[in-house]
Amino acid sequence: MAQRHGDTLIFSAPPVIAAHAAVGGKKESRSPLAEGFDELSRDNRLGQKTWEAAEKVLQLRAGRLCLQKAGAAERSVNLVLAGDLQAQCTASNYTMRELDIPFAGVFGACSTMAEALGLGAALCAGGMAEGILAMASGHFCAAERQFRTPLSYGAVRTPTSQWTATAAGCCLLRPAGPGVLIRAATFGRVQDYRVRDINNMGAAMAPAAAATLLHYLADTHTQPAALDCIYTGDLGRVGSDLLAQLLEAEGIGPYHHEDCGCLLYGSDPQVHSGGSGPGCCASVLSAHILPRLESGELKRVVFIATGALMSQTTFLQKESIPAIAHLVELAAPAAAQEE
Amino acid sequence: MAQRHGDTLIFSAPPVIAAHAAVGGKKESRSPLAEGFDELSRDNRLGQKTWEAAEKVLQLRAGRLCLQKAGAAERSVNLVLAGDLQAQCTASNYTMRELDIPFAGVFGACSTMAEALGLGAALCAGGMAEGILAMASGHFCAAERQFRTPLSYGAVRTPTSQWTATAAGCCLLRPAGPGVLIRAATFGRVQDYRVRDINNMGAAMAPAAAATLLHYLADTHTQPAALDCIYTGDLGRVGSDLLAQLLEAEGIGPYHHEDCGCLLYGSDPQVHSGGSGPGCCASVLSAHILPRLESGELKRVVFIATGALMSQTTFLQKESIPAIAHLVELAAPAAAQEE
Numbered sequence: 001m002a003q004r005h006g007d008t009l010i011f012s013a014p015p016v017i018a019a020h021a022a023v024g025g026k027k028e029s030r031s032p033l034a035e036g037f038d039e040l041s042r043d044n045r046l047g048q049k050t051w052e053a054a055e056k057v058l059q060l061r062a063g064r065l066c067l068q069k070a071g072a073a074e075r076s077v078n079l080v081l082a083g084d085l086q087a088q089c090t091a092s093n094y095t096m097r098e099l100d101i102p103f104a105g106v107f108g109a110c111s112t113m114a115e116a117l118g119l120g121a122a123l124c125a126g127g128m129a130e131g132i133l134a135m136a137s138g139h140f141c142a143a144e145r146q147f148r149t150p151l152s153y154g155a156v157r158t159p160t161s162q163w164t165a166t167a168a169g170c171c172l173l174r175p176a177g178p179g180v181l182i183r184a185a186t187f188g189r190v191q192d193y194r195v196r197d198i199n200n201m202g203a204a205m206a207p208a209a210a211a212t213l214l215h216y217l218a219d220t221h222t223q224p225a226a227l228d229c230i231y232t233g234d235l236g237r238v239g240s241d242l243l244a245q246l247l248e249a250e251g252i253g254p255y256h257h258e259d260c261g262c263l264l265y266g267s268d269p270q271v272h273s274g275g276s277g278p279g280c281c282a283s284v285l286s287a288h289i290l291p292r293l294e295s296g297e298l299k300r301v302v303f304i305a306t307g308a309l310m311s312q313t314t315f316l317q318k319e320s321i322p323a324i325a326h327l328v329e330l331a332a333p334a335a336a337q338e339e
Numbered sequence: 340m341a342q343r344h345g346d347t348l349i350f351s352a353p354p355v356i357a358a359h360a361a362v363g364g365k366k367e368s369r370s371p372l373a374e375g376f377d378e379l380s381r382d383n384r385l386g387q388k389t390w391e392a393a394e395k396v397l398q399l400r401a402g403r404l405c406l407q408k409a410g411a412a413e414r415s416v417n418l419v420l421a422g423d424l425q426a427q428c429t430a431s432n433y434t435m436r437e438l439d440i441p442f443a444g445v446f447g448a449c450s451t452m453a454e455a456l457g458l459g460a461a462l463c464a465g466g467m468a469e470g471i472l473a474m475a476s477g478h479f480c481a482a483e484r485q486f487r488t489p490l491s492y493g494a495v496r497t498p499t500s501q502w503t504a505t506a507a508g509c510c511l512l513r514p515a516g517p518g519v520l521i522r523a524a525t526f527g528r529v530q531d532y533r534v535r536d537i538n539n540m541g542a543a544m545a546p547a548a549a550a551t552l553l554h555y556l557a558d559t560h561t562q563p564a565a566l567d568c569i570y571t572g573d574l575g576r577v578g579s580d581l582l583a584q585l586l587e588a589e590g591i592g593p594y595h596h597e598d599c600g601c602l603l604y605g606s607d608p609q610v611h612s613g614g615s616g617p618g619c620c621a622s623v624l625s626a627h628i629l630p631r632l633e634s635g636e637l638k639r640v641v642f643i644a645t646g647a648l649m650s651q652t653t654f655l656q657k658e659s660i661p662a663i664a665h666l667v668e669l670a671a672p673a674a675a676q677e678e
Contacts, residue, residue, distance in 0.1 A: 001465075001466050002466060002467055004417065004467075004468075004469070007417075007441050009467055049656075050656050052652055052653065052656065053656070053658075078343065078346075079526055083444075083446065085427070086650065086652070087426035087427065087485075087650045087651070087652060088424070088426065088446065088448065088648065088649065088650035089446045089648075090648065090649065090650045090652065090653050093529065093648035093649075093661050093663075094648075094653070094658070094661060096528075096529040096661070096663075097529045097531050097661045100528060101528065102346050102525075102526035102527060102528055103526065103527070103528065103529055103663060104445065104447070104454050104457070104458060104526055104665070105422075105445060105446035105447050105454070105648075106443065106444060106445055106446065107422065107427065107428045107444035107445065107446045108443070108444050109427065115443050115444070118443070119443060119458065119462075122462055122465065122467040123458075123461055123462070123465065123467075125465065125467070126340075126461065126462065126464065126465015126466055126467050127340050127341060127465055128341055128343075128348055128461040128462075128464070128465050129343075130343075146426075186441075187418055187441035187442065187443055188441060188442070189435075189439060189440065189441055189442065190432065190435040190436045190442055192436050309427065309428075309429065309432035309433075309444075310427065310429065310432075311425065311426045311427035311429045312426070313391060313425070313426060313429065314391065314429050314433070317388075317389050317391065317392070319392075319433070322432050322433060322435070322436045324432075324435075324442060324444075326443070
């Protein structure tokens with residue numbers, strides 16, 4: 001069960017992340033977080049004819065590795081909540097052609113992983129499922145031609161642009177048992193600050209991250225210093241700076257903030273502002289954040305995934321970019337809380 | 340709470356559809372079901388510059404009318420579950436820019452309404468929400484250029500093709516109270532019978548409808564004759580014939596079947612096989628099915644919305660079309676059960 005405070009569900013018996021997996025591509029192989037990935041491929045095609053099909057393979061690998069690490073059969077999972085950036089979410093749809101599990105597609109752009117975790121946790125906490133997979137993926141080459149220009153144009157990327165991670169992440173949620181606890185979930189409201197530059201997603205998404213975080217802090221009466229870390233995904237350097245300004249204007253602080261888009265690629269100059277895409281924070285969650293919670297190094301964090309909700313069509317129609325951010329509060333497993 | 344039997348959740352205290360609304364465009368104004376719509380516009384642009392923006396207006400009208408009919412304020416709703424066919428679900432994203440309610444985007448192509456109803460019912464039944472809006476929309480002109488060719492090409496449509504309804508539907512779900520009961524939900528598994536013709540969605544989707552219905556009948560030990568009607572959305576005439584063949588091969592019968600895609604446009608020859616799109620069954624649900632349950636004319640039905648999960652990209656890449664179907668069991672309100 002859960003108590004609702006404002007936009008936030010606080011789970012009285014928190015569901016857990018029983019297992020998780022992260023897979024990545026070529027650039028991710030050189031990530032400072034590479035060691036935390038379960039599989040890395042130096043071939044971004046993953047043996048497929050198209051980038052889109054390669055992304056499907058990434059997501060499917062993440063799903064299967066997650067089940068394997070949990071020692072769980074497909075039949076022990078009641079539902080998959082998955083999404084991606086391809087038009088009509090085809091990376092997830094074609095992944096689910098290979099998995100014999102009921103499937104509900106979700107779309108939150110780069111916020112997809114937190115949306116799936118929040119919905120999955122609520123369904124587990126409400127007694128509606130014994131096992132749920134939450135998955136998200138992205139692919140640099142599929143996303144560039146989906147949202148911007150074909151790679152072969154060789155367009156110069158601006159300093160504010162972000163690099164869609166060729167990566168996928170998957171978490172297996174259970175109502176109880178060993179694993180990192182999902183103690184609360186806050187679903188975001190759409191924010192639109194009239195940003196129109198599709199090469200500056202960070203600026204479009206920072207207000208959404210701030211809005212959802214403010215709801216969560218107020219709903220749960222939490223001081224930001226009580227959190228070991230506020231993880232956002234994926235504002236990049238530009239969006240992270242804007243988030244700091246927005247939070248300062250609201251009198252929020254002190255706090256410790258890390259952005260998955262900055263963590264994934266470190267100081268790699270090619271990525272400009274940082275990583276992005278549904279697979280970025282999904283893989284950083286599995287490769288970096290969850291292990292630190294499992295070891296007890298972190299006790300309590302929030303994971304806020306942000307999504308820019310435009311398409312190439314709305315961009316060409318000169319619409320501004322609406323954004324959303326969903327949040328889950330994660331805590332070290334009971335056994336690791338005292339370490 | 341709920342009991343899980345196989346893929347089906349049976350709600351011990353069924354959530355209700357407290358209010359609902361349907362809006363449509365020009366062709367829908369001539370529908371045999373036109374009287375059941377709350378608003379019909381003879382201008383498919385709805386005063387907007389683009390078809391995509393017009394679809395947003397349709398969905399927003401459906402959402403606002405639903406709240407108005409319920410006498411409910413936006414703040415009495417905890418979450419909106421909405422989706423559509425535009426790439427990156429922008430009709431829903433831009434709708435939610437106008438509504439100040441937390442939002443979780445869902446994608447199930449034409450199955451979106453049943454997916455949203457199933458997830459929403461599970462969240463209400465699990466004590467996770469006091470009010471949820473489930474919404475879906477489609478627009479003929481936006482969908483044709485998204486999936487096939489720009490309208491101005493004047494391409495000839497094949498006899499198996501379906502007509503994407505310019506329509507939107509919205510339901511307000513509550514954990515209890517007056518309204519049609521959602522007694523069970525079955526989330527579908529992806530089926531792919533290697534259909535590659537994007538002008539024959541019915542053939543791609545019929546196996547998904549059959550698979551989900553078979554799960555539901557087995558999970559709930561229901562004889563199909565115990566259902567006043569099996570409503571599918573939207574197989575059209577071609578897909579409905581195939582569903583009948585698939586069910587006959589499984590020894591299922593007798594039963595009464597109606598397809599939302601056939602109901603919406605009656606014998607209009609221009610639509611060929613029938614209506615389709617997320618807005619088709621969403622609006623038929625509100626304009627036709629729910630009123631008949633509310634009056635007690637129908638006591639118990641299943642609503643199975645089917646979705647074809649391809650994109651124009653996967654079509655051009657010569658992938659086959661995966662499909663999915665989600666089901667909710669609906670029952671007349673307690674007060675109307677005995678009439």
